Amino acid sequence: MEFLLQPNVYSTGNTPNLLNLLDKMWIKDHNSGEGTLYIISGFANYNGGVRFYPYFTDHIHKGGNVKVIIGGSTSQRLSSIQIAEALLQCGADVYVVNRKRLVHAKCYGYKTPSAEELVVTSGNFTGPGMSQNAEAAIRIDSNTVQTMGFEWEDLFNNMFSQGWDIYKLDSSDISTKSDPGWRLLYDEINSTVALDEDQQVSMVLTLSGSDTARIQADPGTSASKGTQYFWLSKGSFDFFPALTEKNKRGTKNTYSTLINMNYIDIGVINQSRVTFEADNNLDFRLGTGALRNTKIASKDDLALITRKSEFDYELRIIKQTDASYSALARYAVNYIGNYGKRFGYISNSDVSSILGVSI
């Protein structure tokens, strides 16, 4: 049994967030191909599931099942077209329940011939719900699940027999989207809504040696070879748009998207790719090629990445010697990796007052 309140506020089992709790339950403690994985969530978006798509696919190819119930609405942005497509492409059964009030539960788990496990949480199957929102979650072990008489199939069957307005989506319908269930889902990519106020934030990231090696390198040298990245935490999926682009060459699944990056310090506006290396080493990387050879950032300097809108970002390097360094660095509260890297978020309005510029 394990309880947590994310992000990294309180945990009885050294698990910082819901994403890692589901990692443990579904991937570490469950054998791919065995039984059925279950998801119930009122809200769902692409980045909520991006860590799991290769595993779901593998699990289903080996004979397992994935059953998903998500909320939908024609008037509210509950669950997205993109996550429904991704889950269907994994081979999952996807059910959309019309109207928010009917599904406000968030439960995750699995059933195998020998065990059933259950996570009950406030965290939705979304990027923020998985990591940065303050959400509680409890993982209930199979003995306790059995003792209380919980069974996933009973829960699903009872939900299906309530007479609710439920639409089962079909993978053969992805291109046409003729089923009315699709109209209960919103479009993450082509939507024009402004960011919520709580998403008008900047990421504060301490830079590692590999983050700045190519920035410091001279052109044409061996140290300048390869791609210039900032390595991020996969706990920051929610800071970026849906990572819906899959790799075209190569065999290891990656999920990425392009964002518009305004490199304030050098006056360059470029597209930058943010990539999750799902089948390689779980790297989560932000391409920052415009900084190559510029020498404007050194190890332990800060990158301040400001999200202006869905796809528009600004990047500022804050040197250790800059006056604003300490005021900004204190927002990088999440320790990640094993080399002292930290990241965190600060509201854009607070960035404005610290830097004395309008963001």
Next chain:
DNA sequence: CGCACTGGGTCT
């Protein structure tokens, strides 16, 4: 020539 890929390393 830059960046999508590759595939290790290292610490927990």
Next chain:
DNA sequence: AGACCCAGTGCG
């Protein structure tokens, strides 16, 4: 084995 860290290769 997970998750950042690092140093490239070779493709377009």
